[in-house]
Amino acid sequence: MAGNWQQTVAQTVAGMGYELVDLERSAGGMLRLTIDWPWAPGQSERFITVDDCERVTRQLQWVLEVEGVDYRRLEVGSPGIDRPLRHARDYERFEGEVVEVTLRAPIGAAASGLVAATRRKFRGVLCRGSTPGAWRLELLSDDDKRLGPKRAARVATARGAGDEPGAAAQTVRVLDFTLDEVREARLAPVVDFTGRRPGKRLPQQAQGEAEGVRNDKLA
Template identity: 55%
Template sequence: MSANLNTTLSQTVTGLGYVLVEIERSAGGLLRVTIDHPWEAGQEEVLIAVEDCERVTRQLQYVLEVEGVDYKRLEVASPGIDRPLLGESDFERFNGEMVDLTLKVAIGSEVAAQSVGAVNANRKKFRGKLRKAQAGGWQIELENEAAKPLKPGAKVSKKKLEAPATVMGFTLDELKEARLAPIVDFKGRKPKTV
């Protein structure tokens, strides 16, 4: 995808008062543009509505025709429940949420040995709660894989201790990809607990 197309789409979406999250172009001629509302700390979360997508679609159709961009179908959408986290502001915004991280390089045996609990040294993918680290940077509190839900009627020993949570620090440069974990709750997403 050309840098010129990225710039054109970004300027158009930003000019309409939205944030360009992602651009995807497929071999079949599909041009998918993902948008979101701008976010500031302390501001109430505003979701993308169908009307927002329609407004951006209409404007992009005009701009893409003027620019002579070759595409067969344009799709404008909200980021969805597995929204990509792209920069520092996204990490600030979703601090305390469950995320899926993929590292560029496996954590290695030194880091695996330092972690409390068994973490494979060849591991690149993690799911856990995103936290701002005190010393700067970010950390993820990994899901406790030993604490799987018990079967109904199962008895738990009083002597069994809760396994400590494994916390792993990282920088944004070490990430290949980060997304919100797609957790479906039909009663509505629970408020963040930081």
């Protein structure tokens, strides 16, 4: 492929006012990218539509041809319900959402018997940590069943007041971490008896319309 095609794609998407969430190239020559609207604190959510995907597709087809980038297929889509979290602003944006975090290294001795020392993956509600740059997962029930009442340096218990005045304090299992410890993080789809359903930020209809815009280009 000619030149730095990743930079070409990123600059084109940003120049059109979108955020490049993810970008990959398969062995078969497919370029697949995910776009979203940029976010700022206090700003209302905007959702990617099929028109946005088609607009980016048309522009990239022209740019990649001019730049001499060789590819077989181009696919542009919306983030979907399992959107990756790659930057600090993503964590800020999705604070309070259910997130799956995979650590770079097993939790090791910090587990102190609360979870397997080889465990890397955790699922819970994303919260800010107690220090700048730190984050916390309030682990959900599936994780909670595996944890005991003890404390550990990394997997610990935190006590908070109940929701109602006079209610008893509740014990919440938490995982504290920093972004440099994370190998991968993404929004966790919520599963109910009818199957997967999206979180509050991406209606199913909008997701279905935006995903799967494909355009072929013979190499």
